[in-house]
Amino acid sequence: MSGSRSKSIVLWTLVTIALVTLSAPTIVVLGASFTGGNIITFPPDGLSLRWYARISQAADLRNAFLRTLQVATVCTMVAIPVGTLAGIALAKYAVRFEKTIQIYLLLPFTIPLIGSGIGLMLIFGNAGILGQLWPVGIACCVINLPFMIWAVTASATGLDPDLELAAANCGAPPLQVFFSVTLPAVMPGVITGSLLMFILALNEFLVSLLLVDARIVTLPVLIYNSIRSIITPDLAAISVVFIACSGVAVFLLDRLVGLDIFLKSK
Amino acid sequence: MRAARTAYPLTWRIMDALEGVAAAIWPARFRRATPYLMLLPAVLLVGLLVLGLIQIADASLRTLDTTTFQFSDDYSTANFRRALTEPLFLVVAQRSLVAALIVTAVTLVFAFPYAYLMVRTRSPGLRKFLLIALFLPFFIGQVVRAYGWLIILGNQGMVNEALGLVGVAPMRLIYNYPAVLFGLVQYMLPFAVLMLAPALTAIPEELEAAAGSLGANWVRTFIHVVLPLARPGFIGAGVVVLTLSLTDFAVPAILGGGSHDFIANAIYDQFFRTSDQGLGAMLALMLVALGSILVGLVFALFGAGTLAMGRSRV
Numbered sequence: 001m002s003g004s005r006s007k008s009i010v011l012w013t014l015v016t017i018a019l020v021t022l023s024a025p026t027i028v029v030l031g032a033s034f035t036g037g038n039i040i041t042f043p044p045d046g047l048s049l050r051w052y053a054r055i056s057q058a059a060d061l062r063n064a065f066l067r068t069l070q071v072a073t074v075c076t077m078v079a080i081p082v083g084t085l086a087g088i089a090l091a092k093y094a095v096r097f098e099k100t101i102q103i104y105l106l107l108p109f110t111i112p113l114i115g116s117g118i119g120l121m122l123i124f125g126n127a128g129i130l131g132q133l134w135p136v137g138i139a140c141c142v143i144n145l146p147f148m149i150w151a152v153t154a155s156a157t158g159l160d161p162d163l164e165l166a167a168a169n170c171g172a173p174p175l176q177v178f179f180s181v182t183l184p185a186v187m188p189g190v191i192t193g194s195l196l197m198f199i200l201a202l203n204e205f206l207v208s209l210l211l212v213d214a215r216i217v218t219l220p221v222l223i224y225n226s227i228r229s230i231i232t233p234d235l236a237a238i239s240v241v242f243i244a245c246s247g248v249a250v251f252l253l254d255r256l257v258g259l260d261i262f263l264k265s266k
Numbered sequence: 267m268r269a270a271r272t273a274y275p276l277t278w279r280i281m282d283a284l285e286g287v288a289a290a291i292w293p294a295r296f297r298r299a300t301p302y303l304m305l306l307p308a309v310l311l312v313g314l315l316v317l318g319l320i321q322i323a324d325a326s327l328r329t330l331d332t333t334t335f336q337f338s339d340d341y342s343t344a345n346f347r348r349a350l351t352e353p354l355f356l357v358v359a360q361r362s363l364v365a366a367l368i369v370t371a372v373t374l375v376f377a378f379p380y381a382y383l384m385v386r387t388r389s390p391g392l393r394k395f396l397l398i399a400l401f402l403p404f405f406i407g408q409v410v411r412a413y414g415w416l417i418i419l420g421n422q423g424m425v426n427e428a429l430g431l432v433g434v435a436p437m438r439l440i441y442n443y444p445a446v447l448f449g450l451v452q453y454m455l456p457f458a459v460l461m462l463a464p465a466l467t468a469i470p471e472e473l474e475a476a477a478g479s480l481g482a483n484w485v486r487t488f489i490h491v492v493l494p495l496a497r498p499g500f501i502g503a504g505v506v507v508l509t510l511s512l513t514d515f516a517v518p519a520i521l522g523g524g525s526h527d528f529i530a531n532a533i534y535d536q537f538f539r540t541s542d543q544g545l546g547a548m549l550a551l552m553l554v555a556l557g558s559i560l561v562g563l564v565f566a567l568f569g570a571g572t573l574a575m576g577r578s579r580v
Contacts, residue, residue, distance in 0.1 A: 014376055023399060026414065032417050081307065093300075110561050113515070119550075142312060173285040249401075264464060
């Protein structure tokens with residue numbers, strides 16, 4: 001980066017404010033989860049792991065977390081084939097009505113979440129499948145699907161179509177071309193997309209809130225319901241579960257494809 | 267002597283069988299339709315949302331009979347008129363729109379330098395740090411982040427306790443409009459930076475150097491070179507932040523404490539508190555329309571920016 005001192009001062013001031021704002025809730029939740037007192041105070045009443053011991057005993061929390069994992073798994077398992085195929089199709093072929101299809105596939109982003117959630121709630125209600133977990137996973141998949149398609153198209157544009165032709169020329173039938181040439185080429189996109197889908201489904205709140213009932217409540221909804229009453233440190237300790245998951249996702253993303261992938265221009 | 271066919275590795279035989287099945291269901295003469303077949307599952311999945319919208323539209327035209335708690339069989343526009351005339355909804359709609367505009371402006375002001383520094387820095391370590399600081403909160407749900415702000419800003423929160431130590435009376439820092447705006451900006455920053463960064467990467471650094479060598483200082487270089495070229499990024503980021511904050515539920519619910527509801531909260535209340543599904547559906551439909559009009563307006567005026575999917579057009 002080149003430029004004068006005033007430029008660095010202005011840039012760094014704004015970036016520092018942004019950094020503090022971004023990190024403050026995470027750091028505070030982490031700190032609060034280790035507090036020794038019964039309520040969260042500042043300065044804290046000493047350090048302890050008692051809230052972690054408390055939440056590891058609570059069956060409702062553990063079940064809610066397992067349900068959330070299940071939702072995220074369904075979401076990712078559906079998103080991988082659907083999003084990969086659509087992404088490759090959009091990136092590789094001159095599809096008729098391409099613009100229209102693109103706008104249509106962006107619907108999950110342009111329809112507000114509350115609209116999507118209520119629409120799905122009405123459909124699933126009519127179909128009599130409300131109150132089960134897998135529809136929640138499908139719902140999370142639908143509302144975040146553009147992320148998966150994006151990730152795949154971004155890496156598919158780097159694929160040279162001549163490679164596929166060369167493979168076919170050497171006698172590879174269509175499926176073999178797909179599995180040995182096309183799919184490995186878009187793998188970084190598939191990995192990025194599925195990690196995004198998993199972590200977003202893990203955190204999905206509003207659509208979960210609309211689609212679950214008291215028996216199958218997911219962890220974000222459970223936290224939301226508990227926030228309303230009183231702020232206790234056990235809530236902070238549960239929240240750390242999400243911070244840990246986020247940390248693992250960032251680590252995996254960086255290891256498998258590199259975070260820099262998000263800086264690349266299309 | 268040729269080996270028997272059974273001597274082929276198992277994977278080969280499986281692949282051959284699969285190729286055979288594929289060729290039988292989808293012969294080569296269907297080749298031209300292959301991309302449409304690949305798009306079909308995604309189109310069907312998103313079709314669920316379209317079905318949902320149709321359901322909402324149907325429900326929105328039925329009025330609730332408050333004596334029997336039954337919905338009318340015939341359609342009427344009564345819900346539409348109620349949604350437009352009840353002062354509460356106008357207040358809520360105005361509050362959400364103003365908030366969305368403010369949040370978008372503030373978020374872009376902070377997202378641009380963040381993205382710029384992240385893209386332009388020579389230090390890989392700093393770049394990685396900025397990326398991690400961005401992704402960690404991005405991957406932590408809204409509820410947990412809002413909970414963090416409650417601990418910091420709450421009536422018995424850290425800020426107030428710290429102020430108490432130096433003898434300042436506690437202040438009410440949450441359950442007000444600025445708290446909601448602040449929470450939204452924090453939630454939106456990662457989205458905005460991630461939409462801006464690719465657009466900034468696409469700007470050759472030499473252009474800035476060239477502007478500098480022609481005598482422009484950094485402010486003029488930004489205004490005349492970097493910002494105009496980053497337009498696709500600003501459009502993408504702006505649209506995402508505008509629509510997401512206009513329709514947000516969790517931040518107004520948690521940091522607004524029920525007295526600073528947005529449209530989404532009003533819709534939720536109609537469904538689950540008042541149980542007037544018809545009016546709630548009408549409000550949801552109007553929100554969808556409002557969001558689509560805003561997105562359409564921006565796309566019509568400026569193009570799809572970094573939001574475009576599919577083949578890159580040069």
